Amino acid sequence: MHCSCSSNMGPLISPYWSQMLFPDWAYKPAWSQGSRQVQLWHFLLELLGRGEGGVITWGGEWGEFVIQDPERLAKLWGERKGKLHMNYDKLSRALRYYYNKRILHKTKGKRFTYKFNFSKLILVNYPSLASCHRSGNSLPFSRLFSEGSHYSPPVNRAQPSVSHPLLLPYCFPKSLLFSQPNPNQQQFPFLSALPTSAAHISEFLCLPPFNSSLHHGQNLTSWPTKHSAEWSFNRVPEPSQMDDREGQEARRQKM
DNA sequence: ACCGGAAAAG
DNA sequence: CTTTTCCGGT
Numbered sequence: 001m002h003c004s005c006s007s008n009m010g011p012l013i014s015p016y017w018s019q020m021l022f023p024d025w026a027y028k029p030a031w032s033q034g035s036r037q038v039q040l041w042h043f044l045l046e047l048l049g050r051g052e053g054g055v056i057t058w059g060g061e062w063g064e065f066v067i068q069d070p071e072r073l074a075k076l077w078g079e080r081k082g083k084l085h086m087n088y089d090k091l092s093r094a095l096r097y098y099y100n101k102r103i104l105h106k107t108k109g110k111r112f113t114y115k116f117n118f119s120k121l122i123l124v125n126y127p128s129l130a131s132c133h134r135s136g137n138s139l140p141f142s143r144l145f146s147e148g149s150h151y152s153p154p155v156n157r158a159q160p161s162v163s164h165p166l167l168l169p170y171c172f173p174k175s176l177l178f179s180q181p182n183p184n185q186q187q188f189p190f191l192s193a194l195p196t197s198a199a200h201i202s203e204f205l206c207l208p209p210f211n212s213s214l215h216h217g218q219n220l221t222s223w224p225t226k227h228s229a230e231w232s233f234n235r236v237p238e239p240s241q242m243d244d245r246e247g248q249e250a251r252r253q254k255m
Numbered sequence: 256a257c258c259g260g261a262a263a264a265g
Numbered sequence: 266c267t268t269t270t271c272c273g274g275t
């Protein structure tokens with residue numbers, strides 16, 4: 001049930017997650033409520049990343065996706081969560097709760113079409129990176145996500161649905177995260193999933209957590225697999241403190 | 256279809 | 266906490 005790719009790769013949650021676009025630590029840490037519980041946006045990104053089935057596909061804009069088969073998507077989601085009676089009405093309610101969190105918003109006028117706010121998604125789930133942003137350094141995510149100059153929308157649906165480049169932070173050893181964030185416009189180790197076919201994703205997943213060019217001579221020894229407390233800086237901000245940067249600051253020196 | 260309140264679940 | 270469930274309203 002491990003990703004047998006790399007020795008210093010943390011154990012994944014279940015066999016299923018070996019297909020995951022995120023490493024173990026990217027999920028809800030053990031200390032948080034509902035830990036180890038799949039979140040809906042995880043699930044959506046996963047399906048989108050795999051590009052299987054055509055239940056859900058990327059849309060015409062960056063981050064936009066179209067639910068091609070709402071009820072089937074709900075069914076799949078229900079299976080994952082053990083909710084036998086899941087349907088699109090209820091699933092979409094969960095999606096609507098993302099509006100306030102700015103994780104997602106609706107593309108009005110387009111049926112079953114929503115749009116991810118990747119920057120927010122990552123900021124919420126990796127608030128540590130917000131400090132990079134605040135301290136004047138460019139946040140690699142938002143740069144990459146907002147530029148979008150390289151992204152040309154898939155015009156026809158006949159194309160394999162994985163045409164959306166998924167740029168996700170694949171592995172952030174915390175030492176790398178907190179020492180010098182991107183001093184020389186250096187790239188963070190993204191998982192850049194630009195697969196021509198879904199099969200290639202598994203290859204991405206088996207990349208070592210970080211390659212040698214990114215070591216920075218830091219002590220990148222192992223993943224914090226057991227001691228999730230070390231990752232408590234990764235706490236999701238309270239809704240009332242969503243924009244309280246100082247609050248995050250205060251929470252941050254835990255590492 | 257889509258929205259968001261309310262409550263309850265886990 | 267994040268949904269799940271239900272539902273009245275556009």
